[in-house]
């Protein structure tokens with residue numbers, strides 16, 4: 001078990017999407033990305049990049065009412081958004097395990113609404129608003145699986 005953490009700065013929505021693309025291109029079956037950040041921090045924008053990086057040309061919209069959107073790409077991407085859910089119980093009742101433990105890639109907005117619910121083997125991505133166009137995007141994980149992803153992002157950072 002190791003702990004990895006890498007932080008990048010995105011100076012436009014396109015740069016945030018580019019970081020997402022790197023994640024999507026490196027994604028492996030079963031990956032779980034938990035996105036944490038305020039309203040408008042860029043979670044959906046990053047998710048869009050992940051979807052494009054997985055080889056899809058679809059547009060990712062926040063699954064506000066259906067709660068899970070499914071996209072067919074190199075790997076199936078499940079995009080979840082817990083924003084409208086009020087209690088931990090409500091989230092558990094959704095039965096997301098099927099996706100979380102499956103062979104697709106799960107991207108979860110507002111994952112901090114259900115602390116402890118997600119598999120331990122995940123990467124946490126926090127997005128912080130620095131100024132209207134700038135976001136600080138940090139990936140951290142306690143799982144070796146994401147060390148490789150962290151290296152990919154690190155390489156980007158030093159460019």
Ligand SMILES: Nc1ncnc2c1ncn2[C@@H]1O[C@H](COP(=O)(O)OP(=O)(O)OP(=O)(O)O)[C@@H](O)[C@H]1O
Nearest residue numbers: 010011012013016039040041042043044045133135
């Ligand atoms: N560097 C940046 N990265 C991402 N978004 C940015 C950036 N700069 C400006 N923005 C703007 O911030 C907004 C981010 O919206 P987005 O829907 O991705 O946020 P969100 O975190 O998903 O919000 P919500 O919590 O409502 O789902 C967009 O309007 C986007 O154009």
Ligand SMILES: [Mg+2]
Nearest residue numbers: 043044062109
């Ligand atoms: Mg969103």
